[in-house]
Amino acid sequence: MINETLYNLIITIIKIIVVLSVAMLHVAFAVYFERKTIGHMQRRLGPMEVGPHGILQSFADVIKLFFKEDLVPASADKPLFYIAPVIGIAATMVSLSVVPFFNGFAIANIKVGLLFLFAMSSLGAYAVILAGWASNSKYSFLGGMRSSAQVISYEVSMGLSLVGVMIMAESLNLNDIVAAQQNFPTRLYIIPQFIGFVVFVLSAMAETNRVPFDLPEAEQELVAGYFTEYSGMRFALFFLAEYIGMLVMSSVAVVCFLGGWGLPGFIYSIFSGSSIFISILEVICFLFKLYMCMFFYYWVRSTLPRYRYDQLMSLGWKILIPVSVFNILITGTIKMLVQ
Amino acid sequence: MINKIFFIYFAIAIVTLSLVIITRKSLVHSVLFMLALFFHIAGLYLFLNAEFLALVQIIVYAGAILVLFLFVIMLLNIREDELKEQYSSFWPAGISIGIVFLIVLLRMPAFSLGIKGVWDIKSVTEATSTGAIGQVLYTEYLLPFEVASLILLIAIIGAIILAKKRFSK
Numbered sequence: 001m002i003n004e005t006l007y008n009l010i011i012t013i014i015k016i017i018v019v020l021s022v023a024m025l026h027v028a029f030a031v032y033f034e035r036k037t038i039g040h041m042q043r044r045l046g047p048m049e050v051g052p053h054g055i056l057q058s059f060a061d062v063i064k065l066f067f068k069e070d071l072v073p074a075s076a077d078k079p080l081f082y083i084a085p086v087i088g089i090a091a092t093m094v095s096l097s098v099v100p101f102f103n104g105f106a107i108a109n110i111k112v113g114l115l116f117l118f119a120m121s122s123l124g125a126y127a128v129i130l131a132g133w134a135s136n137s138k139y140s141f142l143g144g145m146r147s148s149a150q151v152i153s154y155e156v157s158m159g160l161s162l163v164g165v166m167i168m169a170e171s172l173n174l175n176d177i178v179a180a181q182q183n184f185p186t187r188l189y190i191i192p193q194f195i196g197f198v199v200f201v202l203s204a205m206a207e208t209n210r211v212p213f214d215l216p217e218a219e220q221e222l223v224a225g226y227f228t229e230y231s232g233m234r235f236a237l238f239f240l241a242e243y244i245g246m247l248v249m250s251s252v253a254v255v256c257f258l259g260g261w262g263l264p265g266f267i268y269s270i271f272s273g274s275s276i277f278i279s280i281l282e283v284i285c286f287l288f289k290l291y292m293c294m295f296f297y298y299w300v301r302s303t304l305p306r307y308r309y310d311q312l313m314s315l316g317w318k319i320l321i322p323v324s325v326f327n328i329l330i331t332g333t334i335k336m337l338v339q
Numbered sequence: 340m341i342n343k344i345f346f347i348y349f350a351i352a353i354v355t356l357s358l359v360i361i362t363r364k365s366l367v368h369s370v371l372f373m374l375a376l377f378f379h380i381a382g383l384y385l386f387l388n389a390e391f392l393a394l395v396q397i398i399v400y401a402g403a404i405l406v407l408f409l410f411v412i413m414l415l416n417i418r419e420d421e422l423k424e425q426y427s428s429f430w431p432a433g434i435s436i437g438i439v440f441l442i443v444l445l446r447m448p449a450f451s452l453g454i455k456g457v458w459d460i461k462s463v464t465e466a467t468s469t470g471a472i473g474q475v476l477y478t479e480y481l482l483p484f485e486v487a488s489l490i491l492l493i494a495i496i497g498a499i500i501l502a503k504k505r506f507s508k
Contacts (some may be wrong), residue, residue, distance in 0.1 A: 122402025144413075
């Protein structure tokens with residue numbers, strides 16, 4: 001009994017180390033990928049100096065951030081100033097623990113995985129608000145206020161947009177949701193749940209404070225928004241939290257709408273002998289879909305201008321929430337008629 | 340054994356955090372300790388096999404209500420010295436109300452075990468706690484559920500009417 005517990009504990013710790021280190025490394029290349037994508041979309045080259053085609057640029061940036069001076073404003077609320085980025089990074093990293101990367105693999109395969117993701121993404125708002133308040137600077141404060149209103153509003157539509165998926169899969173466990181899509185005729189929930197998918201994508205962009213909803217950090221008005229006063233490694237923590245937040249949101253989109261790790265049926269019958277090979281293919285499939293979503297984030301960033309604040313609020317409350325409620329109604333009615 | 344240790348930890352932490360919340364000078368610090376408190380309450384729910392309730396506790400209280408608290412505190416911009424003068428004279432009244440409440444609570448029969456319902460641990464785990472709550476809420480307790488939502492709707496409409504500008508004078 002004790003031995004078994006110990007064994008499970010060691011396996012879990014190994015899983016955590018693997019997922020966290022991959023996520024950290026992912027951020028380095030996600031930033032590079034973003035800069036290159038936007039560069040080429042704007043007919044520039046992007047980073048080119050460090051390494052072949054600038055591939056080591058992010059590592060150079062990390063080294064630079066390590067050695068920068070850690071400044072704390074004199075009138076800042078010091079405990080809150082220190083804890084804000086830690087809350088941000090913890091909330092996003094903990095979300096990674098429920099994401100199934102291939103069949104049956106998640107650090108914590110819990111029954112209410114989707115709700116857990118909502119809970120952690122709403123916790124991310126504290127990092128932004130507290131950072132804005134603790135810095136004691138008008139730009140930071142305005143950024144924090146904007147973000148709190150934005151995140152509360154868009155959390156509602158994000159939650160509602162996924163209810164359709166919950167109704168169809170009859171589960172909140174992310175692994176079960178992917179498995180349910182495998183048994184569904186279209187194999188992807190994006191086809192019956194297209195409305196939910198669109199609402200989710202828009203809300204996810206607002207939740208992660210990305211263009212076109214990046215009002216909390218609007219450069220032209222607020223310098224850098226809530227993290228204006230942060231420097232060195234504390235700034236890097238916010239940066240890390242933002243990119244891992246994008247990773248989490250993309251993986252929710254992949255798991256709930258794009259079939260997750262699910263491969264086409266004939267591949268399972270061809271390689272039915274080796275389960276390891278199938279697992280590798282599933283990981284590749286999951287990551288491919290994930291990076292398509294990440295690319296979409298970058299694509300939107302390089303093409304769209306920023307929303308105005310009142311437009312942001314009316315989009316959230318007057319369009320996305322009614323539309324997602326309507327989607328729940330339709331999904332529920334069809335589910336009832338089919339049964 | 341492990342359950343008891345965890346319960347003792349959660350109980351002590353919840354009481355300590357509640358005391359810390361009401362003794363902080365800065366309201367924003369109080370809110371942050373309240374966040375920790377809500378997480379500990381969610382932990383208690385988890386030990387009762389109610390994972391749905393635990394996460395709803397975090398989503399609703401920590402994710403939405405407490406952010407609104409923070410929002411209001413920042414908008415009001417209360418100075419610390421103002422706060423001290425206004426509220427510190429009420430402590431005798433507060434303590435006496437608290438003692439009366441404690442006596443009432445201790446004399447209540449709620450601490451003895453009641454009759455067991457249909458939903459024991461086994462059937463809840465079988466239906467998952469989310470499923471069990473959904474089943475009961477939409478069949479047995481449908482009317483109270485709808486009444487509660489109606490009351491909330493009335494509160495929302497009331498808030499809108501209070502905030503609305505009156506154009507005709």
